[in-house]
Amino acid sequence: MTSIVTVEHLNKNYGKKEILHNINFTVNKSQIIALIGENGAGKTTLINILLDLISSNSGTVNILDNEKNFKERIGVMMQQNISITRITVKEILKLTQSYYQSPLAYEKIIELSDLYDLEDSKMDKLSGGQKRRLSFALAIAGNPDLLFLDEPTAGMDSQSRTKFWQTITDLKEQHKTVFVTSHYLEELETIADRIMILQNKSISFDGSIAQLRVLEGESMIEFDSKLLPNLFKDMPEIIDFKKVGDHYKFTTKNAELIIGQLTPYLNAINNLKVQQNSLDSLFVNFNKEGATHE
Ligand SMILES: Nc1ncnc2c1ncn2[C@@H]1O[C@H](COP(=O)(O)OP(=O)(O)OP(=O)(O)O)[C@@H](O)[C@H]1O
Known part of the structure; x- marks a missing residue:
C-alpha cells in the first residue's frame, strides 16, 4: 500500500508545556482515520502541524511525498467556520475553485455538500450546520486526495450528519484518504477503518475498532x-x-x-x-x- 502521510519522532511544546511527545505513524491511501482524544489532548495541534500551519519542535512530517504542489491535493475543514460578509455560497465556491488547476466540478461540490437551494445565500447568513456544510464544500473544491476534517459535523442536524458520513464513505471508495477528529464517537465507529487515540501526549492506541474491542472488552x-x-x-x-x-x-x-x-x-x-x-x-x-x- 502507498503511504501518503508519514510522521516520525514528532514533538511539540507550547512554551514550556509539552503537548505532543514522540508521535510516529504512517497513513495509507483510501483509509478513513479517526483521531480521537479528550479535550485538549492535542488533536488540532497535530493536524495543524501536518498541515504546516504551525511548526513542530522536532521530528519530520512527510505528506504526499512533499511533491511539488502537494498542498493542492489536500482539503481542510477547520474547527472554526469562516464567514465573509456579502459573499454568496456560489461566489466563494467559484473563487475557491479558481485557485486549483483541476477543481471538482461546481455541480459536484454542491451535490456532495448538499448545498442545493443555498447557492445564492450570503455566507454570513447561513445557519451553523449550513456553515459546516459550506466549510466541507470549500475543503473538497480542489478535488483533494487527502482530506483533514476537524469536528466536521458539529452543529449539523442528524439528517445532514448521516448524509455527510455517507459522502465521506463514498469519497474513500474513490481512493481518497480522510483524517477526521470528532467527539461524536458513535458516528466515527461505523465509518473509521482505523482509530488513533491521542492520550498523554502520545498515540496510545492505533488500530481498528475490532482490535480496540479485543483490548478493552x-x-x-x-x-x-x-x-x-x-x-x-x-x-x-x-x-x-x-x-x-x-x-x-x-x-x-x-x-x-x-x-x-x-x-x-x-x-x-x-x-x-x-x-x-x-x-x-x-x-x-x-x-x-x-x-x-x-
Ligand atoms: N497557540 C497555543 N498556545 C498555547 N497553548 C495552546 C495553543 N493552542 C493550543 N494550546 C494548548 O494545547 C493543548 C492541546 O490543544 P488542542 O487544541 O490541540 O487540543 P484538542 O485535542 O484539539 O482539543 P479539543 O478536543 O478541545 O478541540 C491544550 O492544552 C491547549 O490549551
Missing part, C-alpha cells in the same frame, strides 16, 4: 438481580464491574463464557442485555486506564 453485559456481587467481581474476564442497587453492568472480553456462568442463575436475573461495546465506552475505559498505556 468486546461486549457490555447488563442485568438486574439480587445475586451477590462477589459472584462476579473476581472473574478475570470481567472488566469495569459496576453495581448500582440491583443493577449490574460490566464489560467483558468473553461474553459467551460469562453467559455460560450466568446460566445457573437465569431465574434470578431480569432485563439481561448483551451488546457489542461501542467506541464511546471503549474510549472511556481506555482513558480510565490511561496511565498504563504506552
Whole structure:
C-alpha cells in the first residue's frame, strides 16, 4: 500500500508545556482515520502541524511525498467556520475553485455538500450546520486526495450528519484518504477503518475498532438481580464491574463464557442485555486506564 502521510519522532511544546511527545505513524491511501482524544489532548495541534500551519519542535512530517504542489491535493475543514460578509455560497465556491488547476466540478461540490437551494445565500447568513456544510464544500473544491476534517459535523442536524458520513464513505471508495477528529464517537465507529487515540501526549492506541474491542472488552453485559456481587467481581474476564442497587453492568472480553456462568442463575436475573461495546465506552475505559498505556 502507498503511504501518503508519514510522521516520525514528532514533538511539540507550547512554551514550556509539552503537548505532543514522540508521535510516529504512517497513513495509507483510501483509509478513513479517526483521531480521537479528550479535550485538549492535542488533536488540532497535530493536524495543524501536518498541515504546516504551525511548526513542530522536532521530528519530520512527510505528506504526499512533499511533491511539488502537494498542498493542492489536500482539503481542510477547520474547527472554526469562516464567514465573509456579502459573499454568496456560489461566489466563494467559484473563487475557491479558481485557485486549483483541476477543481471538482461546481455541480459536484454542491451535490456532495448538499448545498442545493443555498447557492445564492450570503455566507454570513447561513445557519451553523449550513456553515459546516459550506466549510466541507470549500475543503473538497480542489478535488483533494487527502482530506483533514476537524469536528466536521458539529452543529449539523442528524439528517445532514448521516448524509455527510455517507459522502465521506463514498469519497474513500474513490481512493481518497480522510483524517477526521470528532467527539461524536458513535458516528466515527461505523465509518473509521482505523482509530488513533491521542492520550498523554502520545498515540496510545492505533488500530481498528475490532482490535480496540479485543483490548478493552468486546461486549457490555447488563442485568438486574439480587445475586451477590462477589459472584462476579473476581472473574478475570470481567472488566469495569459496576453495581448500582440491583443493577449490574460490566464489560467483558468473553461474553459467551460469562453467559455460560450466568446460566445457573437465569431465574434470578431480569432485563439481561448483551451488546457489542461501542467506541464511546471503549474510549472511556481506555482513558480510565490511561496511565498504563504506552
Ligand atoms: N497557540 C497555543 N498556545 C498555547 N497553548 C495552546 C495553543 N493552542 C493550543 N494550546 C494548548 O494545547 C493543548 C492541546 O490543544 P488542542 O487544541 O490541540 O487540543 P484538542 O485535542 O484539539 O482539543 P479539543 O478536543 O478541545 O478541540 C491544550 O492544552 C491547549 O490549551
